[in-house]
Amino acid sequence: MRPDTLTCRWVRRMIEAVGLTKRYGAKTAVYNLSFQVRPGAVTGFLGPNGSGKSTTMRMILGLDNPTAGQVTIGGYPYRRLPNAPRQVGALLDAKAVHGGRHARNHLLCLAQLSGIPARRVDEVLGVVGLQDVAKKRSKGFSLGMGQRLGIAAALLGDPQVLLFDEPVNGLDPEGILWVRNLMKSLAAEGRTVFVSSHLMSEMAVTADHLIVIGRGQLLADMNIKEFISANSADFARVRTPDAEPQQREKLTAALTEAGGQVLPEQDGALRVMGLPLPRISDLAHGHDVRLWELSPHQASLEEAYMRMTQGAVDYRSTDDQRAGLQQQMPPGAMPPPQMPVPGQGQPGWYAPPPPQQGGQPFAMPQGQPAGPYGAPAAPGGPGEPNPYAQAAPAQPAAPDMTKPEDAR
Amino acid sequence: MSTPQPQTQQQMQQQAAPNWQAAPGPSYTSPIPITRTHLGHAIASEWTKIKSVRSTIWTLGAFVLLVIGLGLLFAIIAASADMNLEGESPLGLGLFGVMLGSVCIITLGVLTTASEYGTGMIRTTMTACPSRGRVLAAKAIVFFVLAFTVTLVATALVAFLQVAILGDSNAADPTSEEWIKATVGVSLFLALFGLLALLMGSLIRHSAGGITIMLGLFLAPLVIAIFMFAQALKDVQEFLLNYSIPSQLGVFYSAELGSSGPSGWDPLWIMLGLTAAAFAGAFLLLEKRDV
Numbered sequence: 001m002r003p004d005t006l007t008c009r010w011v012r013r014m015i016e017a018v019g020l021t022k023r024y025g026a027k028t029a030v031y032n033l034s035f036q037v038r039p040g041a042v043t044g045f046l047g048p049n050g051s052g053k054s055t056t057m058r059m060i061l062g063l064d065n066p067t068a069g070q071v072t073i074g075g076y077p078y079r080r081l082p083n084a085p086r087q088v089g090a091l092l093d094a095k096a097v098h099g100g101r102h103a104r105n106h107l108l109c110l111a112q113l114s115g116i117p118a119r120r121v122d123e124v125l126g127v128v129g130l131q132d133v134a135k136k137r138s139k140g141f142s143l144g145m146g147q148r149l150g151i152a153a154a155l156l157g158d159p160q161v162l163l164f165d166e167p168v169n170g171l172d173p174e175g176i177l178w179v180r181n182l183m184k185s186l187a188a189e190g191r192t193v194f195v196s197s198h199l200m201s202e203m204a205v206t207a208d209h210l211i212v213i214g215r216g217q218l219l220a221d222m223n224i225k226e227f228i229s230a231n232s233a234d235f236a237r238v239r240t241p242d243a244e245p246q247q248r249e250k251l252t253a254a255l256t257e258a259g260g261q262v263l264p265e266q267d268g269a270l271r272v273m274g275l276p277l278p279r280i281s282d283l284a285h286g287h288d289v290r291l292w293e294l295s296p297h298q299a300s301l302e303e304a305y306m307r308m309t310q311g312a313v314d315y316r317s318t319d320d321q322r323a324g325l326q327q328q329m330p331p332g333a334m335p336p337p338q339m340p341v342p343g344q345g346q347p348g349w350y351a352p353p354p355p356q357q358g359g360q361p362f363a364m365p366q367g368q369p370a371g372p373y374g375a376p377a378a379p380g381g382p383g384e385p386n387p388y389a390q391a392a393p394a395q396p397a398a399p400d401m402t403k404p405e406d407a408r
Numbered sequence: 409m410s411t412p413q414p415q416t417q418q419q420m421q422q423q424a425a426p427n428w429q430a431a432p433g434p435s436y437t438s439p440i441p442i443t444r445t446h447l448g449h450a451i452a453s454e455w456t457k458i459k460s461v462r463s464t465i466w467t468l469g470a471f472v473l474l475v476i477g478l479g480l481l482f483a484i485i486a487a488s489a490d491m492n493l494e495g496e497s498p499l500g501l502g503l504f505g506v507m508l509g510s511v512c513i514i515t516l517g518v519l520t521t522a523s524e525y526g527t528g529m530i531r532t533t534m535t536a537c538p539s540r541g542r543v544l545a546a547k548a549i550v551f552f553v554l555a556f557t558v559t560l561v562a563t564a565l566v567a568f569l570q571v572a573i574l575g576d577s578n579a580a581d582p583t584s585e586e587w588i589k590a591t592v593g594v595s596l597f598l599a600l601f602g603l604l605a606l607l608m609g610s611l612i613r614h615s616a617g618g619i620t621i622m623l624g625l626f627l628a629p630l631v632i633a634i635f636m637f638a639q640a641l642k643d644v645q646e647f648l649l650n651y652s653i654p655s656q657l658g659v660f661y662s663a664e665l666g667s668s669g670p671s672g673w674d675p676l677w678i679m680l681g682l683t684a685a686a687f688a689g690a691f692l693l694l695e696k697r698d699v
Contacts, residue, residue, distance in 0.1 A: 013436075039436075062538050063531055064698040079538040086442045090535050096528035098461060105460035112453040113536045115443035153532060158438035190436040 013039040013160045013192045015060060019069030022055050022216075029055040030216040032069070037194045037211070039160070042187045044207030044224070045196035046305060050314040052216035053196045054092070057165050060194075061090055073161055085114040089154035090163040094146035094170070099139030103130055103149055106138060110153055124152040129178075143170025151179070161192040168202055180206045200302035212305070214312025224301065231304035236277055238284075239269040239293035251289045258283055269293065450537060450546035458550055463519050468554075471512035472562045478505030479566035483573040497582040498574040499590040500661040502566050506594055507654050509562075513555055513598050514626065517605030518618035520551050525613040534699045541691055544610060548603055548687065555602045559595035567591055586662065593676065594660045600679040601653065607686040611693060626653045651678070 015037035022030040030052040037043045047053050058064040060071050062078035073081060073088055081087055097106050107121040125131045128148040133141070138149060147170055154162055164183070168176045183206050187193045197203050203210070203224075210227050212220040220227055238255075240247045252262045252270065260275035272280055277296055284291050458464050482501040521544075524530040537543050567590055571582065582590070609618040633648035649655060650669025659675050670678065 058531075058698070061535050063534055081538070083442055083445050084538050085536045086438065086440075092531055092535070093528055096530075096532045098457075098523060098527045098529045100461045100463070101457070102460070105456055109453040109456040109460070110532065110536045112456060113445070113449055113533070115445050115449050116440065120440060153536075158440050160436050160438075 013074055013190075015071065015073050015161065015192060015194060016075075017056070017060070017069065017071040020056065020059060020066050020071050021068040022052070022059060022064060023067045028216055030059070030066075030213075033213065033216065033218055034069075035211050035218060035221050037192055038209075039192040040187060040190050041208040042183045042193045042195060042206055043209045043211060044203040045194060045211050045213075046198075046200075046203065046309075047196075047213040047219075048309050048313045048315070049198075051213050051309075051312065053213065054165055055216075056213070057090070057092060057163055057196065060163060061088070061092070063092075083114055085110070085157040085159065086116075087157070087159050088161045088163065089157055089159040090165075091147070091150040091154045091167055092163075092165050094143060094150045097138050097146070097149065100137055102135050102137050103141075103152075104134040106149065107152060107156060111156055114157055116156060120156060120158075124155050127155060128152040144172060144175055147171055148175070151182075159191070162186055162194070164193070164195045166197055167195060168197065168199060176202065200300065200305050204301035212308060214309050215314065217312075219308055219312065228298060228301055228304045231299075231307050234299065235271050235273045235297050236275070236280055237265070237269050237293060237295045237297055238272050238280060238291060241290055241292055242268060247289045250287055251284055254283050254287045254289075255280065445537070447542055447546060450542045451549055453537075454543075454546040454550040458520060458554065461523075463523070464516060464554075467512045467516040467519070468558050471509040472558065474509040474512065475502070475505040475559075475562040476566050476569075478508065480569055480573075483570040487573050497580055497586050497662065498570045499567050499582050499586055500663055501570055501574075502563060502590060503658055503661045503663060505566065506559075506563065506598065507657055510598055510601060510626065510653070510657070511623065513559070513602040514605040514622040515619055516555070517551060517602035518609035518612075518622060519615055520547055520606050520609065522609035522613060522615040522618045526615050531699055540694045540699075544687075544691060544694055547610075548606060551606050552599050552603050556595050556599035559598045560591060563594050564591045589660045589662075589673075593673065594657065597657065597660065597676050597679055600676070600683050604679070604683045604686055607683065607690040610690040611686070630654055 017036075018034050020030055020033040021028070033052075033056060045053055045056075055064060056071075059066050060073070060078060062084075070077060072078075078084055078088065101109075104121060104125065107124065108118060111118060111121050122131070122134075125134050128151050130145065130148050130152065133145065138146065141149065147167060151164070151167060154164065167183075168179050171179060180202065183193050183195060187208070195203075195207065197206075207224055210220060210222060210224050211218070212227075220231075222230070238251065240251055248268075248270065255262050255270075255272055255275060258275060258279065260280070261273040263271040263273075265271050275283075277294060281291070281294060284294075479502040482504065483498065486498070486501060524533060533543060534540060567582075567587070605618065605622045608622055609615070612618040612621065629648040629652035633645045633652070636642075636645040636648075646668065656670060656675035656678065659670055659672070
């Protein structure tokens with residue numbers, strides 16, 4: 001154990017990056033990244049492909065040397081931690097094993113390296129549910145089994161700090177649930193859990209705190225609830241009796257007068273922004289309008305994330321035009337109406353209306369400069385003007401894409 | 409596309425830790441005692457690694473087969489043809505098997521390090537042991553001891569058999585120095601040569617590349633020397649012939665190609681110097697480079 005010179009107990013288990021920068025030749029993978037990962041919570045690490053998540057993870061583990069800045073765990077750089085695997089466990093890449101070695105020997109050689117008794121190997125094999133294939137060569141493992149083996153390796157040293165890079169890749173629903181509960185229970189025991197993932201729905205139910213990066217720079221570092229409400233427009237759905245449209249108009253006028261923003265929805269309901277639910281109810285009561293529905297809506301993490309990172313996406317798909325590959329149409333024939341596909345070649349797709357505060361799509365509570373990606377990206381992706389750009393509706397929550405008219 | 413998931417959001421609201429930044433959770437301490445690690449742990453780990461892959465069995469199996477098989481074959485041919493060895497020691501018949509077998513040792517050496525880079529295992533290893541020099545040292549020790557032991561057993565066995573088979577021919581009884589050179593000497597030389605291959609694997613980080621370079625180092629000087637006809641290159645040709653690995657191996661069997669080349673135990677010292685230099689290079693690069 002380390003000398004207990006540090007006053008705060010939890011500082012000893014904290015991951016701290018200060019001005020972390022990594023360049024590979026001319027390409028800057030990570031630039032001036034500073035963040036802290038604290039114990040007792042699951043911290044999600046989000047970012048588009050190629051945004052520097054894995055590079056950051058590798059630098060935390062001392063595999064890559066930072067070009068500038070430093071990252072420490074409990075105050076020490078990883079490579080200077082005494083018996084590091086007993087303090088930090090990591091799953092970087094499920095395929096980072098020698099395929100010809102069977103699962104138990106793979107874990108055994110890692111256990112021996114840090115003086116962990118061999119019976120611990122059988123313990124973690126049981127924890128991840130691989131005891132039946134312990135003597136099978138890992139070459140034949142499925143991606144999910146590989147992930148389980150990697151998680152077993154991370155748990156081997158029973159460490160205080162755990163790093164997982166995309167832990168649920170390739171896992172079945174049962175495995176995903178298991179990983180989710182595992183992360184939470186590890187954090188509940190007071191450990192530091194740092195998880196990167198692309199699966200927003202998964203992060204939404206697993207993580208307590210989020211660190212979001214784009215093109216190697218910090219985009220956000222905040223509580224998951226703050227993140228969602230800062231990056232999306234919360235709204236209330238209000239429905240008045242369908243048969244009485246005058247009631248709807250009366251309410252719309254009243255709400256607008258009270259300072260709310262009101263948008264009609266496809267199904268006749270109203271979307272109200274800028275007014276708390278009790279106030280909407282009071283206003284309706286005051287104007288003698290009956291309500292059939294009054295429900296709060298919070299945008300999903302995915303929506304908030306897309307909003308934030310749309311300017312920092314490196315690899316974006318373009319529309320598949322199939323130019324020159326199409327058969328000549330017989331004269332007079334009309335090309336079949338094309339359905340737009342969400343997210344394909346439509347840069348503005350996920351951009352919901354600006355939140356109530358207006359201007360900045362997300363707020364950094366620390367008051368740090370948001371960086372070049374803070375400003376909302378100008379829609380208008382690569383290539384030609386998008387034929388569907390007009391069709392992309394102003395309210396993104398439930399655009400009705402089933403109608404071919406929308407596509408023209 | 410995201411559809412709002414009411415259940416998800418409810419869970420989220422419940423889970424949101426209240427003011428978690430100020431309230432650290434309970435400290436977690438593992439019940440498993442933490443030991444201070446040293447080179448011994450790394451050696452145990454590398455021993456587990458090297459014995460748990462099939463390439464070790466295949467390369468060492470082929471090596472033993474080549475050394476003993478070819479050594480015996482030559483001895484039997486010599487015995488049945490009533491060859492007159494003219495006072496030569498019968499141990500020299502083992503040279504050809506050892507020469508071919510060294511290709512197997514090279515392969516195992518390169519694979520011991522380079523295969524970890526090929527599979528990505530190196531990142532797992534270096535995470536589990538951030539002191540990179542310790543890992544390299546452990547690999548070197550485990551490989552050297554294994555290669556030396558296997559070579560010693562194979563060469564000693566074939567030497568005894570050759571002397572037994574050819575004992576009644578016109579061959580001279582090998583002196584004790586010849587015995588030691590043809591067993592311990594050759595084993596040390598080959599294990600060091602394999603260690604050079606291991607370090608090459610660590611430098612090149614690519615199995616096929618490392619093996620190709622080591623094979624080139626093994627054969628190229630001899631092949632190049634054969635085609636040096638020009639009189640002006642005579643000295644170079646002689647140097648290449650004398651110092652090529654096969655001729656250095658021959659020195660242990662008293663089969664020097666020329667009188668100006670290495671003799672006695674010289675090849676061992678040359679190989680020791682080469683390996684030490686390669687170890688220093690591999691160590692420095694390993695510390696400096698990203699894994």
